[in-house]
Amino acid sequence: MVLNLYDTMTREVRKVFPMDENLVRFYACGPTVYGPAHIGNFRTFVMQDVFRRVLETSGQKTLHVRNLTDVDDKTIRQSQEQGVKLKDFTDKWTARFQKDCEFLNLLTPHAEPSAVEHIPEQISLIERLIEGGNAYRANDGSVYFKVDAFPEYGRLSRLADREITTSATDRETADEYERDTAADFVLWKVRRPEDGENFWESPWGQGRPGWHIECSAMSMKVLGDSFDLHSGGVDLIFPHHENEIAQSECATGKTFARHWFHIAHLMVEGKKMSKSLGNLHTLEDLFELGYSAQEVRYVLLSGSYRQPLNFTFDSMKASRKAMSKLRDFATKFNFIPTTGNNLETEFGPFQPVQDALLSDLSTPEALGRCFSLVRELSEAYERGEYEGRPEAVSEVCRGFQATCDAFGLAVEPKKVDIEEIPADIENLAQKRWNAKLSKDWAMADQLRNELLELGWVVKDGKEKFELTRSSE
Ligand code: AMP
Numbered sequence: 001m002v003l004n005l006y007d008t009m010t011r012e013v014r015k016v017f018p019m020d021e022n023l024v025r026f027y028a029c030g031p032t033v034y035g036p037a038h039i040g041n042f043r044t045f046v047m048q049d050v051f052r053r054v055l056e057t058s059g060q061k062t063l064h065v066r067n068l069t070d071v072d073d074k075t076i077r078q079s080q081e082q083g084v085k086l087k088d089f090t091d092k093w094t095a096r097f098q099k100d101c102e103f104l105n106l107l108t109p110h111a112e113p114s115a116v117e118h119i120p121e122q123i124s125l126i127e128r129l130i131e132g133g134n135a136y137r138a139n140d141g142s143v144y145f146k147v148d149a150f151p152e153y154g155r156l157s158r159l160a161d162r163e164i165t166t167s168a169t170d171r172e173t174a175d176e177y178e179r180d181t182a183a184d185f186v187l188w189k190v191r192r193p194e195d196g197e198n199f200w201e202s203p204w205g206q207g208r209p210g211w212h213i214e215c216s217a218m219s220m221k222v223l224g225d226s227f228d229l230h231s232g233g234v235d236l237i238f239p240h241h242e243n244e245i246a247q248s249e250c251a252t253g254k255t256f257a258r259h260w261f262h263i264a265h266l267m268v269e270g271k272k273m274s275k276s277l278g279n280l281h282t283l284e285d286l287f288e289l290g291y292s293a294q295e296v297r298y299v300l301l302s303g304s305y306r307q308p309l310n311f312t313f314d315s316m317k318a319s320r321k322a323m324s325k326l327r328d329f330a331t332k333f334n335f336i337p338t339t340g341n342n343l344e345t346e347f348g349p350f351q352p353v354q355d356a357l358l359s360d361l362s363t364p365e366a367l368g369r370c371f372s373l374v375r376e377l378s379e380a381y382e383r384g385e386y387e388g389r390p391e392a393v394s395e396v397c398r399g400f401q402a403t404c405d406a407f408g409l410a411v412e413p414k415k416v417d418i419e420e421i422p423a424d425i426e427n428l429a430q431k432r433w434n435a436k437l438s439k440d441w442a443m444a445d446q447l448r449n450e451l452l453e454l455g456w457v458v459k460d461g462k463e464k465f466e467l468t469r470s471s472e
């Protein structure tokens, strides 16, 4: 089973095939830990998570690296403004980010390197670039990458088609810039008074790394000079990823990443959701409005990663309904979710869902197919087609589990409040439990069937039983 995915570099949907058999090594640019991540950021992280889940549920192993950007213009500026040490400041936002990831059911990356912890690797990469004639120290004391030294510069973002200007005298010192110019960009920033105590020793004096070199150094440290795939939101195509390619390929002479996976933005009323525009929602904001993390995750999955997705509260309401339908289905089939990350999962009747995901991670199509199947299987259940066929019920449940695993949605069957359970049902269930304890299996089975006929499913825990409605 192969995943086909759009590649920004070749502008084609291509197979994701690992260099090392059966291990897909990929790098995702991580959060800049200077405040709470917004759900726009999480659109990108959720799609990267689905990418990994789709590979894993189709039997591929992955090596997932996502860095923490804990030193850059923004983290330094904000920590200075708040009078807090950079490390204390970024630790706080890193912890918050990791908590949000947990709420959203994001699989933990296999490595989460931090930029501050990889300063020596960044310095040695810059040294290699200077030795190779690809970087130089300018009069201002900072070190810059010489864009002219890399003729391929601009291939990823198709700069040539955008009639850009290239000027050897143009230099860019900011971490983020939007100009469509192939300006020499900074690798090592000479210490400035506004950096406070945030500087490191280097062969070029005290200073700090530029943002772009951080990702090159961390990705190559963990994944090697060449790896299978690199990912981020579309805003990172230029200049960040363009610069990463230039630095890395000049230093190693090898192809840096073999596939480029970019996720379109989450928008609010036609504008990108971003901190600077002040139109962002965090997970916490949505919790306060009574939404759950699963509902947020569902909304983020509802659009194709190749198109911008407009966030609305109507879509949050639709997501609530959709999640409720999945829970009804789980209740009907007495689905007991299992945790853990299963390789080579069986989709069974849900195979069309996996097929849609393997076809360019088409989450809207996959969700559509999932709901058609949920409806068809529920109707078959209502018609009694699953009566006396426990193996067929298990097959449906296994397929549903695989589907939930691939989407990363945690679907729990609906629980019925104790007071809603009629006393005679409760008594019957208690009788069955007692029969089970005294190992009277025939009686226990008979009572289970009686309960089923009355519309109740009994599920045994270690110390007690639980009753749920078999249909609603
Ligand atoms: P940052 O924390 O700003 O470095 O961004 C973390 C990730 O979120 C990057 O991959 C960005 O490209 C991505 N990102 C930022 N804004 C959005 C948005 N509105 N929609 C989707 N992804 C975004």
Ligand code: ZN
Residues within 6 Å of the ligand: 028, 029, 030, 215, 240
């Ligand atoms: Zn990056």
